[in-house]
Amino acid sequence: MEREKKAIEISKQRLDEAYEVDIEDFNRLPCNLKNRKFDIIIFADILEHLYDPFSVLSLYQSLLKPDGEIIISLPNVVIWDVRLKFLFGAFNYTDTGTCDRTHIRFFTLSSMRRLIKAARLKIIKEDFNPGIVRPFVPFIKRFMKGKANLESLQNPRAILDNPLYKQYIKYFLPLEKIICRIRKELFAFQFVFVAQK
Numbered sequence: 001m002e003r004e005k006k007a008i009e010i011s012k013q014r015l016d017e018a019y020e021v022d023i024e025d026f027n028r029l030p031c032n033l034k035n036r037k038f039d040i041i042i043f044a045d046i047l048e049h050l051y052d053p054f055s056v057l058s059l060y061q062s063l064l065k066p067d068g069e070i071i072i073s074l075p076n077v078v079i080w081d082v083r084l085k086f087l088f089g090a091f092n093y094t095d096t097g098t099c100d101r102t103h104i105r106f107f108t109l110s111s112m113r114r115l116i117k118a119a120r121l122k123i124i125k126e127d128f129n130p131g132i133v134r135p136f137v138p139f140i141k142r143f144m145k146g147k148a149n150l151e152s153l154q155n156p157r158a159i160l161d162n163p164l165y166k167q168y169i170k171y172f173l174p175l176e177k178i179i180c181r182i183r184k185e186l187f188a189f190q191f192v193f194v195a196q197k
Contacts (some may be wrong), residue, residue: 005020023046023050024051024052024055033063034063036063037068038068047072047115048074048104049104049105051104053105053115061121069124069194072112076131076188077099079131079186079188080131109188112191127191128190132179133168134189
């Protein structure tokens with residue numbers, strides 16, 4: 001389900017089914033969805049864009065099979081770089097990331113857990129994506145654009161295929177994960193939960 005027409009068009013090329021629906025308006029879901037049960041429902045970086053994420057989590061549980069799972073990912077608003085900015089009195093919305101200008105709700109690890117538990121879901125697995133290096137991505141992209149030719153700028157995989165990124169994945173990411181494990185609330189960019197009814 002998606003609200004953006006362009007995303008729906010792309011989804012229909014890759015998926016068996018895609019629907020243009022406002023996720024917060026459960027009553028307007030197509031009947032062929034309301035009458036089905038799913039093994040997995042994924043809320044990947046969705047709930048922070050909603051006015052009432054609690055109601056959405058609560059309502060969509062009815063679409064789960066008895067042993068079904070809900071996968072939820074949410075950004076951590078108190079990651080180290082945002083805390084540092086707050087300390088110096090800065091709160092600036094950005095095009096992407098934790099302070100994305102389209103975010104309506106902001107979550108910490110403890111408020112994420114409370115939301116999921118309040119929706120009467122049981123967390124069965126919890127993981128994170130590290131965020132020590134992530135705040136530097138805009139600078140890295142600018143550096144890459146300065147070194148790139150016009151053709152490579154059109155390639156959405158430009159960063160993933162970059163030799164420096166491959167070095168990061170091989171050498172620094174494992175260290176970043178170890179550091180994040182010690183202080184998740186401070187260094188994790190995003191938390192991912194698997195929950196059941």
